[in-house]
Amino acid sequence: MAVFTDTDELHRVMTDLWTAIKNEKEMAAQLLSSRLIVTFHYREPDGRLTVDCSDGKEMVITVGDCNKKPVVEMFMKSSVAHDFWLGKVNVPLALIQGKIVSKGPVNKALALLPAIKPAYGLYPAVIEKNGLKVSIT
């Protein structure tokens, strides 16, 4: 069974999660210091979310089409994204298995992994708020 019933639900959950990340001062500061623009491309269901940290001051989150040119693009199934935010994805293994595709300077994106780890703790509340009927254990 799919984690997200449709694109709208996927976009809602990811927007809520990134908004929560944006509101976490320490995490947001580390992401903003990267000055990256990252676009996440999801499939099954399809979806897209762009996180723009380029001005170093404010994280701008855009769902769907976005005319900003990303520095890094990540492609994955929506279920992989869900598992990632639950802290259940071995990222090196997922990259080797081809479950995650990374376009652009991959080192810049990977360098942010330690910074976003605290977001794993935010995700269950986002899931609950959006009423997803999935196991989060």
Place this chain on the structure above:
Amino acid sequence: MNPFVFHTPTRVYFGENSASSCGDFLRELGATKVLMVADAFLEKSGALAPLIDSIKESTGLAPILFTDVPSDSDVDCVNKATVIARTSGCNALVAVGGGSVLDTAKVINICLTFGGEVLDYQGLNIIERKLLPLIAVPTTAGTGAEVSFVAMVKDHGESKKLMFGSRFLAPDVAILDPLMIVSLPAKLTAATGIDAVTHDIECYVASGTYSVFTDSLCLESLRLLFEFLPQATIDGDNLEARGATLVASCMAGVAFTNSGVGITHALAHAVGAKYATHHGMTNAVFLPHGMRFNFESVYPRYARIARFLDLAAEASNSINGNTISSSDDRALAHLLLNKVEALLRQLKLPLNLRELGVPELTDENLAELVDLAGADPAIMFNPREASSEDLTQLLKRAY
């Protein structure tokens, strides 16, 4: 058992004079016009002759030779070679050289196959279909580039390395001909060989990505390297030793490209990027430090290597019959560490960054190196997480 994936798409062909079979493989792969990417030194030395003759025989045409590959190959070199290959109508590549030449050929192959700009393909798993045929003939025994799924070239304009990773980057054929590496100087034999040792050890303990397939490759590769690398270094004409190191390096290449490396490589990449130090020699400096850093997390795995290499028996012989229990993982793991350090001394490799010619590390330089190492993809495969402070301490110790 952990979930894993294991690919080995490259056909490996080993033997003395095997380079002269290059044309047969090209014919089989449907090549009609070949771009040969090679080290300029090899052209001057005449080492390319058997390959060129073999290609002429199979395609009826001499390959287009491109030897303008710098030791730290870059995007300009890739673009230049791609234009030559495209205008000449090449539909296959042969790469002859060390890691830089082989990596360059892989990236040329991407551009020649798909067109567009090099930067369009930077990343991991972007390339999702087969490239034009590529045959790799390594002339060093260490990088594993003849079988690996990754390639790195420098973007000098931006002062950074670009990484390309996809299983479709692996060459179709790797020809391992010991005669192609006999002229490799002792120092480079040792340094490139240690790169392979580092691949084996880091891959064997990689974070949740190793498998029984990679384990078996790493273990046998290490056995060959501990036995034959000193011989190949001392006596470059020893074809048995040369062949063994070539095969061991290739095995390590198959292993690490499936499971990753670790903190030693991350630090070596950082120092190499900033100070242009030799990759193998830089690995030699960091390997004992990396192993010590990971020791508590993985000593049972180090002990498995020590058991396979029978290091306890070797040690009991050298310490007057005092035996080490085969169940004492810590003691066995220490034996492996000692064995690695003894090999580094035997090969007369630099033991610290100062010996490598790295200038005194200022706080500013340290911070830069820590940032580079911390963002290096290799570090995510390391079995123990490394903080900025950990990386700083490792760099200081290695100095």
